[in-house]
Amino acid sequence: MSTQKTFTLAVVGGDGIGPEVTTEALKVLDAVSAVHGVTFERTEYDLGARRWHATGETLPDAELEEIRKHDAILLGAVGDPTVPSGVLERGLLLKLRFALDHYVNLRPSKIYPSVGSPLANPGEVDFVVVREGTEGPYVGNGGALRVGTPAEIATEVSVNTAYGVQRVVRDAFARAQARPRKKLTLVHKNNVLVHAGHLWKRTVDAVATEFPDIAVDYLHVDAATIFLVTDPARFDVIVTDNLFGDIITDLAAAISGGIGLAASGNINPDRTAPSMFEPVHGSAPDIAGQQKADPTAAILSTALLCDHLGLTEAAAAIEAAVTADIEERSGAARSTAEIGDAIAKRAAG
Amino acid sequence: MSTQKTFTLAVVGGDGIGPEVTTEALKVLDAVSAVHGVTFERTEYDLGARRWHATGETLPDAELEEIRKHDAILLGAVGDPTVPSGVLERGLLLKLRFALDHYVNLRPSKIYPSVGSPLANPGEVDFVVVREGTEGPYVGNGGALRVGTPAEIATEVSVNTAYGVQRVVRDAFARAQARPRKKLTLVHKNNVLVHAGHLWKRTVDAVATEFPDIAVDYLHVDAATIFLVTDPARFDVIVTDNLFGDIITDLAAAISGGIGLAASGNINPDRTAPSMFEPVHGSAPDIAGQQKADPTAAILSTALLCDHLGLTEAAAAIEAAVTADIEERSGAARSTAEIGDAIAKRAAG
């Protein structure tokens, strides 16, 4: 339990539906804070497509340093079709994840009984993916030569270090230890990406000796996608690389109630910088500004945020409110704000 | 239509269930050949785990050169838990794909009405993935430093060239052109892997001008996995990189009747070397030698083989036999050989 009463929160609504869902997330956070006697002092940062069009900036270093001073960050979504692909993703979202050393990208997946799954028989799904957040093919190494000519060559370099793999693997084992099923699955592709894959495998085998009661297994990423649709209930904690984690967590979200419910935390477990919480979904520009987006994933991300700050009761209240809301969902469409209102009311009650 | 009557076939049963399913595939191929007046002269190559344990060899260059002289290759599966991960995959399977310039890795997905899908409402699924086969993260570039120490660093380099991307993209467009729906989806991750991703995107945009009646769209690989479970019927031809293709074709197989039905062709469209046909599934060592494996994927791979050799009637006969067999499948378990016998009988009939 935290004794801190006032927390500073940097808010980056971002692009597309990002600002809308963030508004609802903050509504719920405020409602819960009032009840639990804490305050979030918010600073909004105007970052994303609008800012880039206006100034050419994605995330100036001075602003990054300001954001760094906060207790946590709430982010909506990043990316817009009017901006060349990668500019905002690399220049804003990934810059935050890397600069603030968010090496644990935490993505829980759970099937709520009342929410439909595209799977005929999903079973009881309740697992968490621990996606590495600061290495792998996301490091931005690589480049291109003779661009636009028939002799063009483009490379992408996946960088993996014992330092980086060990710390995320140890975090994943600790999470498995705290869960009833005590199971950890490493997902990689060590039969092809032998250098990185063997580093991951050896690291998991070594750390496993520190956690003798955790059952460990390994799946190639291609096989993991099969099990995610044929037997997702087999998973408890999955630990994986940055890119494989990106891919399988979207799939995991899709099979368990949809991307509208998938929350995530970009965690710096050492607390040397603020952690950042965001829905797994993208900016969905096609429905932006129409109050059509489901804010539930953004709202659930504030539960992860509270949890990280030691506000366990507030986190539980948000989760309970979301669960209750989801259970009563009918086919009737509600606006983004209506969903936020309903959950905020429950969370405060 | 081919006028050639005798074809040479190199057969690599490989590991695990590979030899069993290959036996059935050959049974069906022989049955069909007899009817259609062609002959396959087979040479078996003892490659895989057994050979490696006995001699330390994976694929000696001299044997590769012998295999190269054939009209086509039929492969079962490669990989065994008694061999360090990657040794057989890189040293045998990928060596064949790269040396024989199999730049089109063709993987069709179709839902047979009578076969269950793990999806509640899959819709009418009938698409083909054109997976690049000779570049990307599969090239084997990269390495490791200070292995086994806390200072270890391991890299994997994805190499992409205009030459390599253009030829596979053009092949994919031509396939889309020959299909009724005339749709092509590029799957990549160009918001993060910007160098490779932009090369792919620019190439698709450029080649698209040569195929004005093909509708083109783009999906990030993470989003593609969502659509593969929520709306797989939207896909017609998917073109993608080697690693993304590996991942999404296992998922595609899983949602459409399972990995037991997924066939593939490693195609050299320029015919400068023999193409190679294999089931998408792996060696499944846990059920090897027990006559439990479903040989259908291997059998369907011989249909792709016949098609590639211009034996379109033989290909159609195999596909029809498989479709008829699948339609009559009940819950009753049949042995690998029983399935092969039943399909061979139909194919010859």
Ligand SMILES: CC(C)[C@H](C(=O)O)[C@@H](O)C(=O)O
């Ligand atoms: C927007 C994109 C850069 C990001 C990623 O690839 O990590 C997103 O897909 C995610 O999963 O958070």
Ligand SMILES: CC(C)[C@H](C(=O)O)[C@@H](O)C(=O)O
């Ligand atoms: C066995 C392995 C090297 C191979 C691959 O990754 O290409 C397999 O998964 C496949 O899809 O054919």
